[in-house]
Amino acid sequence: MADELKKISRALAAMVLISVALASTASAGEPRPWLCRDKPVFSDSHPMRYQVSSKGGSWQIFFMQLASFSGGESRGSHDGFTIVDSRQLSRTPQSGSLPSGSYYAVALFQRGGAWICSYGDEGSPSPGVIKNLCYSPIDNPGCPASLSVKSGQ
DSSP: OHHHHHHHHHHHHHHHHHHHHHHHHHHHTSOOGGGOSOOOEEEESSOEEEEEEESSSOEEEEEEEEOOEETTEEOSSBTTEEEEEEEEEOSSOEEEEEOSEEEEEEEEEEETTEEEEOEEEEOOOOTTEEEEEEEEOTTSOSOSEEEEEEEOO
């Protein structure tokens, strides 16, 4: 009887370990921009238009807002951040709009099945442009992904 209980106990422990491993593998493939350290911010009191593109590879950009805190608790869905828009980037420029406010713009790239935070460098401002950002992996500088934000007014 004791041997049977040990076998059942070992089988249950193995099933729990397998379940935990499968759950963490499934979530590893999802981009999590709120975990990135480099979160370039831009804001305007008017609606904004943006244009994004990449030179290749698998890139996705996220526009997030920091939710207000009340009583020490975050109202955001991910560590206080709420994703308000996101785009898969391609060589063809894509445009979108955002209401007035403050936004964090995080771009991630996919390598080996994992989503990796990139680093946003600010480009030279030009008239009417709120923010120009170049995103790149730390090990491959350049500008493989870009974001330009203009006032929609």
